[in-house]
Amino acid sequence: MARHAPRHPRKSAPRKTSMTETPTTPQGPQPLAFAALIGANVALAFGPWFVRLADTGPVAAGLWRVALAVPLLIAMSLASGWRPVRQLTGLGLGLWLMIAIAGVSFAADLASWHFGILRTTLANATLFGNSATLIYPLYGFLIARTWPSRTQGLALLLAAIGAALLMGQSYSLNPRNLVGDLLCLFAGLLYTLYFIGMARVRDTMAPLPALTLSSIAGVLPLLMFALALGEKVLPDHWTPLIGLALCSQVIGQGLMIYALGQFSPLIVGLALLTQPVVAAVIGWSVYGERLGRADVIGAALVAAALVLVRRPAKVELRSARHDQPA
Secondary structure (H helix, E strand, O other), X not given: OOOOOOOOOXXXXXXXXXXXXXXXXXXXXXXXXXXXXXXXXXXXXXXXHHHHHOOOOHHHHHHHHHHOHHHHHHHHHHXXXXXXXXXXXXXXXXXXXXXXXXXXXXXXXXXXXXXXXXXXXXHHHHHHHOOHHHHHHHHHHHHHOOOOOHHHHHHHHHHHHHHHHHHHHHOOOOHHHHHHHHHHHHHHHHHHHHHHHHHHHHOOOOHHHXXXXXXXXXXXXXXXXXXXXXXXXXOOOOHHHHHHHHHHHHHHHHHHHHHHOOOOHHHHHHHOOHHHHHHHHHHHHHHOOOOOHHHHHHHHHHHHHHHHHHHHHHHHHHHHHHHOOO
């Protein structure tokens, strides 16, 4: 949760930061941070489409999503000034543990969700797989030891109603879907754990190096999952997997990890609901899936929730600027 700036801040000498550290500003999130958060979810919403187009197993598709992105992420990190030989030696054991937890959690999240999609309805998979929408904000409230404000509570209510409308009549609880539902719900829990770990890493490291290290940590677990399930690992056509790696891992997760260092868990969690909206548009444009009135109303409620939850940050920003001495 955001903290109010003190009325009479003490003057202190500026501290030098390295390329692995996240620059902090007393003004709050950077101007383009919210656009990056929304852009991340738009890019991530294309992931299931690429998985459907891939000719490998679903878990193997997750493997190539991460593995193909790693060389590009390393090159981008080095170009941004990251010096791994010199800077990684100074990382503590706790930070290495957080990176490992985040990487393995993300790998298990992809494996569980992709595998669960085949055993339940797409609506159920989307609903349970994005359970981090509510779990991650609850984690933020527990850490801050506070209840949500009236505006935040209203935003959560609007988001919940919007999500229910987006699911429409296709949501169903069926014994035949039980295994798939549980796998997708487990994936949502793992995605929350990934967010928690990466938020801790982002306290010290810049977005690109953090994403690079967590992606490297997830390659081997995904390979082991795919082999254990007996999936087809090597594809005949690479185009969908390259698109999956660029769109979901490099662009989507890159922008998401950047946004994790800028916003509270509540804003990040609610922004995840933009993914079902974009997925519905993709289904309409590519597969001719009809968008009903409930879908449009649900998307509008999600947008209203995001506007509401952004208002306190802007008020606090104006208050902090007003309190600063001339």
